Amino acid sequence: MEELTIVKVGGKIVEEEESLKQLLKDFSFIEGHKVLVHGGGRSATRIAERLGIENRMVDGRRITDRETLKIVTMVYGGLVNKNIVAGLQSLGLNAIGLTGADLNIILSDKRPVKNIDYGYVGDVKQVNAELPSELIRRGVVPVLAPLTHDGKGNILNTNADTIAGEAAKAFARYFDVRLIYCFEKKGVLSNENDDDSVIPEIDTCLFEQYVSQGIINGGMIPKLENALEAIRSGVKEIIISHASEIHTGRGTKIR
Amino acid sequence: MEELTIVKVGGKIVEEEESLKQLLKDFSFIEGHKVLVHGGGRSATRIAERLGIENRMVDGRRITDRETLKIVTMVYGGLVNKNIVAGLQSLGLNAIGLTGADLNIILSDKRPVKNIDYGYVGDVKQVNAELPSELIRRGVVPVLAPLTHDGKGNILNTNADTIAGEAAKAFARYFDVRLIYCFEKKGVLSNENDDDSVIPEIDTCLFEQYVSQGIINGGMIPKLENALEAIRSGVKEIIISHASEIHTGRGTKIR
Numbered sequence: 001m002e003e004l005t006i007v008k009v010g011g012k013i014v015e016e017e018e019s020l021k022q023l024l025k026d027f028s029f030i031e032g033h034k035v036l037v038h039g040g041g042r043s044a045t046r047i048a049e050r051l052g053i054e055n056r057m058v059d060g061r062r063i064t065d066r067e068t069l070k071i072v073t074m075v076y077g078g079l080v081n082k083n084i085v086a087g088l089q090s091l092g093l094n095a096i097g098l099t100g101a102d103l104n105i106i107l108s109d110k111r112p113v114k115n116i117d118y119g120y121v122g123d124v125k126q127v128n129a130e131l132p133s134e135l136i137r138r139g140v141v142p143v144l145a146p147l148t149h150d151g152k153g154n155i156l157n158t159n160a161d162t163i164a165g166e167a168a169k170a171f172a173r174y175f176d177v178r179l180i181y182c183f184e185k186k187g188v189l190s191n192e193n194d195d196d197s198v199i200p201e202i203d204t205c206l207f208e209q210y211v212s213q214g215i216i217n218g219g220m221i222p223k224l225e226n227a228l229e230a231i232r233s234g235v236k237e238i239i240i241s242h243a244s245e246i247h248t249g250r251g252t253k254i255r
Numbered sequence: 256m257e258e259l260t261i262v263k264v265g266g267k268i269v270e271e272e273e274s275l276k277q278l279l280k281d282f283s284f285i286e287g288h289k290v291l292v293h294g295g296g297r298s299a300t301r302i303a304e305r306l307g308i309e310n311r312m313v314d315g316r317r318i319t320d321r322e323t324l325k326i327v328t329m330v331y332g333g334l335v336n337k338n339i340v341a342g343l344q345s346l347g348l349n350a351i352g353l354t355g356a357d358l359n360i361i362l363s364d365k366r367p368v369k370n371i372d373y374g375y376v377g378d379v380k381q382v383n384a385e386l387p388s389e390l391i392r393r394g395v396v397p398v399l400a401p402l403t404h405d406g407k408g409n410i411l412n413t414n415a416d417t418i419a420g421e422a423a424k425a426f427a428r429y430f431d432v433r434l435i436y437c438f439e440k441k442g443v444l445s446n447e448n449d450d451d452s453v454i455p456e457i458d459t460c461l462f463e464q465y466v467s468q469g470i471i472n473g474g475m476i477p478k479l480e481n482a483l484e485a486i487r488s489g490v491k492e493i494i495i496s497h498a499s500e501i502h503t504g505r506g507t508k509i510r
Contacts, residue, residue: 047329051305070334074302077352078333079325082402082410086356090408096357097332101341103351103395131393138386140358147337153345155337 004136004175005030008037008164009182013243014080015043020087022244023182028091029247033136033175036088036095037144037164040080044072060219064119064157072157076145084143095141100124100148101155103131106163108148108156122148122156124163127170136175165226172234179235180251181223182243187252188224190215201253204228227254259391259430260285263292263419264437268498269335270298275342277499278437283346284502288391288430291343291350292399292419295335299327315474319374319412327412331400339398350396355379355403356410358386361418363403363411377403377411379418382425391430420481427489434490435506436478437498442507443479445470456508459483482509 007027013019027036041062045055048071056063064072081097088095100106100122108122132142144167146160161181168179187198190210202210207224210216216224227238231254241251262282268274282291296317300310303326311318319327336352343350355361355377363377387397399422401415416436423434442453445465457465462479465471471479482493486509496506 047306050307051302073337074329074333076333077337078329078331082328082332082354082356085354086404086410087408089356089359089404090406094359097354099337099340099352101337101344101350101352104344104349131395140386149341149344151345153342155341 001174001176002033002137003178004033004035004171005178005180006035006037006164006168006171007180007182007246008160009243010039010160012042013182014038014084015040019243020083023246024084024087024091026244026247028088028093035136035142035144035167035171036084037146037160037167038076038080038084039146039160040072040076043080044075047071047075058116058118061118061121061159062157063117064121066120069120069155069157073147073155077147077155081143081145088141088143093141094139095143096135097143097145098132099145099155100158100163104128104149104151105132106148106158106166107151108158110150110154110156120154120156122150122158124148124158124166127166129167129170129174133171133174161223161226165230168230168235168238169233172236177235179227179230179238180246181227181238181240182246183240183251184242186242186245186250187240188216188220199252201255203255224254231255256429256431257288257392258433259288259290259426260433260435261290261292261419261423261426262435262437262501263415264498265294265415267297268437269293269339270295274498275338278501279339279342279346281499281502283343283348290391290397290399290422290426291339292401292415292422293331293335293339294401294415295327295331298335299330302326302330313371313373316373316376316414317412318372319376321375324375324410324412328402328410332402332410336398336400343396343398348396349394350398351390352398352400353387354400354410355413355418359383359404359406360387361403361413361421362406363413365405365409365411375409375411377405377413379403379413379421382421384422384425384429388426388429416478416481420485423485423490423493424488427491432490434482434485434493435501436482436493436495437501438495438506439497441497441500441505442495443471443475454507456510458510479509486510
């Protein structure tokens with residue numbers, strides 16, 4: 001099978017003009033087929049503030065009421081996504097910006113209300129990667145916004161890490177998939193005070209060991225759990241890396 | 256050649272939930288291949304007002320400074336476009352939302368400053384319809400937002416009527432194209448006080464006659480000039496029609 005590299009970048013990098021430029025340049029250096037998945041939370045927060053709409057977050061997840069849904073649809077699907085697409089086109093990559101609604105790529109269910117009502121937030125149900133895979137083989141570079149749809153006409157706000165992971169699993173039917181999660185550090189660190197203490201490789205065994213030792217903690221735990229699950233679902237390799245290293249292959253490898 | 260119907264709808268219809276629902280239903284009744292081109296000016300104006308950004312219009316065209324460009328990118332490319340895509344998906348149409356930057360479909364030049372500096376406004380230079388045509392043949396329904404790009408990384412605000420006309424001409428290489436412009440009246444009226452005085456058919460000759468008689472005037476003149484030019488460029492038929500008639504074929508036909 002041909003190789004496909006999926007890169008997930010967080011909000012901060014893609015929301016500032018200079019860092020976005022550098023990122024897109026680095027991304028363009030990745031050989032072969034590629035997909036970019038982006039966030040955009042900071043811009044959404046800023047626009048919401050300017051519109052006088054309260055930003056409510058629980059455990060880093062945005063509570064998405066009807067007004068907030070409009071904002072993330074605008075910001076993720078419009079502002080951030082189309083700036084990336086135009087930027088990649090200027091570098092000679094034939095990018096196409098997509099939400100989960102476009103080509104019915106990602107169907108999700110509105111998250112059921114348990115302790116917290118997250119509002120218009122989607123849990124991914126199904127990824128239809130066939131037609132996007134054909135486009136990729138034609139040289140097209142999909143740029144995925146963190147939005148899905150419920151098939152009943154509603155857009156749903158969906159975590160970008162989740163989209164990257166679910167997309168990687170679905171594309172694994174058509175490609176040898178390598179998924180790169182961009183991170184503010186050079187990888188998963190064994191010592192959080194030493195930026196160079198990058199753990200080179202993690203598997204299920206090492207993961208459990210590091211968690212029990214407290215070396216891996218906080219938000220990195222669900223990130224790695226998702227990564228390991230994706231590996232079990234057919235993704236060849238996952239790399240947690242600094243944005244400036246996406247074209248070098250350096251970082252923490254999960255296999 | 257297979258037939259393709261391109262429908263251009265203005266802002267008002269697609270920006271209100273109920274009228275959008277009805278429009279998408281009517282659109283879904285159109286047989287065969289189809290493309291939807293939309294506006295979104297009213298939403299852009301409203302969001303700009305709420306953000307405290309001044310709306311400046313000259314002859315119905317928006318002066319697009321840097322801040323306004325962000326708004327139209329958000330509103331046209333995100334909010335309006337993705338709501339339409341999700342709505343069409345719920346009706347079983349495999350829609351894909353596109354700006355001119357996506358797949359490099361529409362390249363434009365920033366409008367040169369003469370008497371007025373329109374800012375980040377694009378004049379269409381080139382339409383690349385080949386890959387979109389393949390998608391259409393695969394059953395995909397493109398939804399085009401009134402945004403283009405300059406190939407240097409910049410999105411440009413572009414008139415939706417122009418996008419519809421230029422797209423129609425480019426798709427005419429691959430399909431027998433019928434272009435429907437939705438209008439608040441049932442067509443071009445011979446008596447503006449009589450909503451039923453729809454002129455059934457207009458050609459170049461009749462157009463000049465009606466203009467000289469003052470029957471056709473104002474904003475309808477450039478609309479029809481563009482339409483006649485599109486016919487000369489290979490578009491089979493252009494219909495100016497009420498939104499509720501897009502699936503019936505009624506209205507003023509330009510041939």
